Amino acid sequence: MPVTIEAWRITGQSQIDSYVGRWAELAVLLVNELHVTQARGRPVTPPADRRAALNQAITAHGWTPTPAPTPAPAGAAGGPVLSGDDADRLAEVAAELHPAFTGGDVTALNRALVRHAAVPNLHGDPPVLAFHAPGADLPDAWAADAGTALAMVIGVGQGRRLRSCEAEGCELVFFDVTRNASRRFCGLSCQNRAKASAYRARRRT
Numbered sequence: 001m002p003v004t005i006e007a008w009r010i011t012g013q014s015q016i017d018s019y020v021g022r023w024a025e026l027a028v029l030l031v032n033e034l035h036v037t038q039a040r041g042r043p044v045t046p047p048a049d050r051r052a053a054l055n056q057a058i059t060a061h062g063w064t065p066t067p068a069p070t071p072a073p074a075g076a077a078g079g080p081v082l083s084g085d086d087a088d089r090l091a092e093v094a095a096e097l098h099p100a101f102t103g104g105d106v107t108a109l110n111r112a113l114v115r116h117a118a119v120p121n122l123h124g125d126p127p128v129l130a131f132h133a134p135g136a137d138l139p140d141a142w143a144a145d146a147g148t149a150l151a152m153v154i155g156v157g158q159g160r161r162l163r164s165c166e167a168e169g170c171e172l173v174f175f176d177v178t179r180n181a182s183r184r185f186c187g188l189s190c191q192n193r194a195k196a197s198a199y200r201a202r203r204r205t
């Protein structure tokens with residue numbers, strides 16, 4: 001009698017998870033760097049120099065993008081370097097991806113997948129699964145890959161893991177990878193602020 005294994009072992013669930021996690025984190029980075037208007041209780045203005053802000057954030061996160069940004073200016077010291085045009089278009093992508101983190105309907109995400117020509121296909125040798133069309137430029141490729149990752153999270157019933165910080169005056173988004181999907185805040189400073197204001201509210205009553 002042949003030994004059978006579960007179908008998910010054949011697909012290599014952990015590889016899919018790492019794909020999803022990686023690109024969902026890029027979506028988080030784009031939204032937080034380029035789209036939110038309040039962070040940790042303070043208003044934020046979109047960076048005047050999007051290109052510099054994005055390059056800095058991407059380097060800080062150790063993100064290695066594919067396809068590589070084009071063209072890299074001469075003398076660029078390591079790390080990905082985006083053009084100003086890439087950065088402007090990625091700000092539009094951030095606006096398209098943001099609703100996926102606010103629990104709204106998925107129309108905007110579906111539209112973005114179409115607009116950026118997301119399509120599953122194999123790239124390179126050995127073949128690697130990706131969701132941007134062959135020959136896509138960087139903003140389209142990132143939008144397609146990150147958008148598909150968010151769609152996968154939502155599509156397997158884990159959309160609640162794409163969240164916005166619950167603290168007052170903070171719109172930062174995050175991908176909740178806690179076991180019970182129980183994370184509520186972007187970080188410690190918001191958690192502490194929210195705790196303090198809940199305490200004050202209790203004392204008033």
Ligand SMILES: [Zn+2]
Nearest residue numbers: 165170186190
């Ligand atoms: Zn926050």
